[in-house]
Amino acid sequence: MLYRSTRNHAETAASTRAVLSGIAPGGGLYMPADLNADAFHWQELLPLSTVEMSRRILQHFLPDFQDMEGIVTRAYDGKFSVPELTPLVPVGDKYVLELFHGPTAAFKDVALSVLPQLIVAAKRQEGVTEDIMILTATSGDTGKAALAGFRDVEGTRIAVFYPRDGVSAVQKAQMVTQEGANVRVCAVEGNFDDAQTGVKEIFVRAGEEKLLEGKGVILSSANSINIGRLAPQLVYYFRAYADLVRMGRIQPGDPVDFTVPTGNFGNILAGYLAKCLGLPVGKLVCASNANNVLTDFIRTGTYDRRRPFHKTVSPSMDILVSSNLERLLYLLSDCDPDFVAEKMAELKEQGAYTVPEKLLKKLQKEFCAACCDDSRTEETIGRVWREHGYLCDTHTAVAFDAAEGYCREHGGETPMVVLSTASPYKFPAAVVRGLGETPMEDEFAVMDQLHDLTGVPVPAPLQGLREKSVLHREVTAKENMINYVLEAIG
Ligand SMILES: *Cc1c(COP(=O)(O)O)cnc(C)c1O
Numbered sequence: 299m300l301y302r303s304t305r306n307h308a309e310t311a312a313s314t315r316a317v318l319s320g321i322a323p324g325g326g327l328y329m330p331a332d333l334n335a336d337a338f339h340w341q342e343l344l345p346l347s348t349v350e351m352s353r354r355i356l357q358h359f360l361p362d363f364q365d366m367e368g369i370v371t372r373a374y375d376g377k378f379s380v381p382e383l384t385p386l387v388p389v390g391d392k393y394v395l396e397l398f399h400g401p402t403a404a405f406k407d408v409a410l411s412v413l414p415q416l417i418v419a420a421k422r423q424e425g426v427t428e429d430i431m432i433l434t435a436t437s438g439d440t441g442k443a444a445l446a447g448f449r450d451v452e453g454t455r456i457a458v459f460y461p462r463d464g465v466s467a468v469q470k471a472q473m474v475t476q477e478g479a480n481v482r483v484c485a486v487e488g489n490f491d492d493a494q495t496g497v498k499e500i501f502v503r504a505g506e507e508k509l510l511e512g513k514g515v516i517l518s519s520a521n522s523i524n525i526g527r528l529a530p531q532l533v534y535y536f537r538a539y540a541d542l543v544r545m546g547r548i549q550p551g552d553p554v555d556f557t558v559p560t561g562n563f564g565n566i567l568a569g570y571l572a573k574c575l576g577l578p579v580g581k582l583v584c585a586s587n588a589n590n591v592l593t594d595f596i597r598t599g600t601y602d603r604r605r606p607f608h609k610t611v612s613p614s615m616d617i618l619v620s621s622n623l624e625r626l627l628y629l630l631s632d633c634d635p636d637f638v639a640e641k642m643a644e645l646k647e648q649g650a651y652t653v654p655e656k657l658l659k660k661l662q663k664e665f666c667a668a669c670c671d672d673s674r675t676e677e678t679i680g681r682v683w684r685e686h687g688y689l690c691d692t693h694t695a696v697a698f699d700a701a702e703g704y705c706r707e708h709g710g711e712t713p714m715v716v717l718s719t720a721s722p723y724k725f726p727a728a729v730v731r732g733l734g735e736t737p738m739e740d741e742f743a744v745m746d747q748l749h750d751l752t753g754v755p756v757p758a759p760l761q762g763l764r765e766k767s768v769l770h771r772e773v774t775a776k777e778n779m780i781n782y783v784l785e786a787i788g
Contacts (some may be wrong), residue, residue, distance in 0.1 A: 299361045301328040301525065304628040305639040313360040314420040317413075317526035318430065320519030321501055326638070327624050328525045330359070333574050340576045341550055344540040348383040349374050351540075352533045356412070358575070359529040363419055373412040373530075377401050379758065384408065384534040386541040386715070389688045392701055393715045395538045395556075398691075402472060403721040403757045404614070405565065406443035409522075409530040413444075414451045416526040417518065421453055426516065431787060432456040433500060434520045435493035437561060437614045438469035439720065441483070442476070444520040449478035456520070457482040457786055459493045462773060464613055467741035468724050468760065475766035482786050483770035486779065489607050491618050494521070496779040503780060515787050522564030523621050531568035532575070538715050539577055547713055553580035557701035557716045559693040560584045560592060561615040563622035565717065570626065570664060580712050582665045585700035587612045590669035592620060597667060599658035602650040611672045611728035612692040614720065619645070627653070630660050668700035672728070675699070679722075679732025689754045692725045694718040695732070721757050723748065 301316040303309035305326030311319065316328035338358050343351050349370055357366045374383060379399045387394045400407025417430055432454060434444050441458040448456040460473060462485040473483050486493045497519070504510050504517055522528055535556065542548045556579060558566040566584055573579035586593050588608040595601040603618040610616055624638060631637045644651040653661070670678070678695040682688050690698060694716065701716045722729045726744040727737040733751055737744045742764040749756055774782045 299334060299359070300331045302331050303327070303635065304329055304624050305635050305642065307635050313362045313525070314423050317360065317416050317524065318420045318424060318426065318516070318518055320517070320521075320524040321498070323505055325498070325502055325642075326635070327523050327621070329625055329628055329633070333571070334358070335575050338575045340536065343536050344543055344550060346540075348533065348537050351536050352412070352530060355532050355536065356529055359532070360416070360526070362423070363416065364423060365419060369415040369419055370412065373415045377407070377411055382537065384537050386538050387688070389682065389686045389716075392698075392705070393538070393542070393713060394688065394690070394694070394718045395534060395715050396718045397534060398718060398721045398757070400443070401446045401759055402439070402442045403724055403759050404439035404443060405717070405719040406439045407446070408534060409527045410440070410443040410447040410520060412530040413520055413524065413526050414447045414454065417454060418451060428514050428516045430454045430518050431515045431783075432518055432520045433497050433783065434458045435490065435497040436460045436465075437490040437616055438465040439614050439724075440521060442469065442472040445473060445476040445478070445481050445483070448520070449476065449481060451480070455480040455482075455515070455786075457484065457783060459484055459486045459497060459779060461485075461489045461493055462487055464489050464609060464616060466613060466725055466727075468726065468745070468763065469613075471763050471766070474768045474770045475763065476769065483772070484782055485773040486776050487773065488776045490616055491607065492776045493779075494619065494621070496776050497521070500780050500783055509784065510787065513787055521621065522562050528564055528568055528571070528622070531565060532572045535569050535572035535577060535579065542713055542715075551578055553578045553712050555580040555583065555704070555712050555714045557583035557585055557697045557704065557714060559612070559615060559697040559717065559719050560586055561617040561620065563592070563620040563626065565719070566665075567622045567625055570629070573664070574629070581704070581708075583700050583704050584665055584667040585697040586667065586669040587615050587675065587696050588669065588671045589616050589618055591618050592623070593667040593669040595623075596661060596665050599655070599661075600650060600652045601645065603645065604649040611675055611725060612696050614693055615696065626661075627657075630657050666704065668703050670696055670699045676728055676732035679729055680734055683733060683752070689722050689729070689752050690718060691720040691722040692728045693720055721760065722754065723756050723760050
């Protein structure tokens with residue numbers, strides 16, 4: 299399967315090369331030239347284990363990799379606390395798809411367990427001898443999951459940038475205590491969009507100015523702009539569907555709706571790609587917090603990032619520029635790179651763009667959108683706990699609220715799956731407030747408080763975090779990120 303840049307069809311790559319590069323040379327994102335859906339028989343996946351599903355889906359999506367079986371086995375073996383990786387839990391008349399049972403208690407683990415294995419394999423197959431330097435901007439969860447995934451992986455190094463005041467204390471502690479000889483962690487004076495823009499600029503400048511020539515290092519990305527990050531995320535849509543069949547809730551072929559707490563649009567785009575491969579996905583409900591740029595876009599066709607950036611209790615969704623939306627524009631425009639390049643230039647230069655009516659109609663056929671603010675998020679946590687005895691994190695609560703709204707308006711026979719992207723213990727203060735209690739001062743004490751209130755077990759990776767020593771204290775101005783990277787490379 300050949301990959302092409304969303305902005306320029308002359309930029310092509312095999313899937314191995316697309317994974318190594320992360321982003322296309324001109325700033326576009328790699329997408330398959332043809333999804334080849336006719337050759338993909340999704341029904342055959344239903345009886346399989348999650349790991350075997352992963353192998354089949356990744357082999358289809360990234361066909362140039364020679365040993366996908368070894369890749370997924372090494373990726374998942376012993377890393378998740380449940381054998382099915384992503385269990386589906388009935389909550390009231392909905393289903394919660396729990397994606398947080400991996401090594402860092404966030405859904406990013408599903409993909410970032412696989413990506414390092416893909417990169418090592420791609421390096422070998424492509425005969426690349428340089429080290430791969432992973433640059434990652436994080437709104438909190440990607441950073442830790444990437445650090446855990448790449449830690450001491452031979453031939454790789456990783457630098458993670460997080461917004462200094464934009465992550466929870468638990469998230470920060472997870473990152474700054476990361477061990478490993480090949481890892482760097484640095485705070486950026488700015489928000490997530492600053493960090494992400496900074497990383498993108500490093501890629502562009504390193505290419506244009508040949509800053510890394512002769513240094514024995516190639517840059518790559520662990521953000522969901524990397525197709526190797528996106529592909530493993532298709533799997534849990536199939537897993538959830540198979541579980542609904544197994545539970546007798548649906549027959550193969552029946553539609554299922556999904557609500558996805560959305561930031562960079564990677565998670566929900568994976569759902570759309572699963573649909574493109576034949577999975578009977580009904581509506582994809584895009585749930586946002588007060589940073590509701592996607593809600594407005596899906597409702598009106600105008601994407602406008604010129605608005606205040608809100609720091610919310612669901613910080614992994616505090617994003618105004620959702621990178622993977624570019625891939626959706628590409629697909630919905632029938633793979634028109636000139637159209638995508640034009641819209642992305644408008645976004646960069648004017649801060650906004652509007653899509654044609656025809657594209658908006660297509661978009662609204664597949665997606666709908668809702669948003670809620672922090673007080674509603676916390677209210678939802680309390681309500682879901684009282685009504686169903688289910689404890690959800692802030693991101694999941696945003697999605698649960700959106701799912702309830704959707705079902706009130708359109709509800710019928712179609713099951714609704716709500717994707718749960720983090721353990722409630724990653725954002726304990728807001729969760730405790732949601733339960734109607736006052737959180738204690740220290741965020742680590744709040745984890746104990748939440749445990750005392752609910753009895754829900756603290757995930758193993760979050761236990762003992764407060765005793766770990768801080769290993770990373772660096773802070774950089776956003777303009778200086780490139781120098782930080784050059785210095786790290788040496
Ligand atoms: C990353 C993240 C999201 C947003 O996912 P995208 O793929 O960026 O849309 C939502 N919730 C949590 C907890 C996350 O870590």
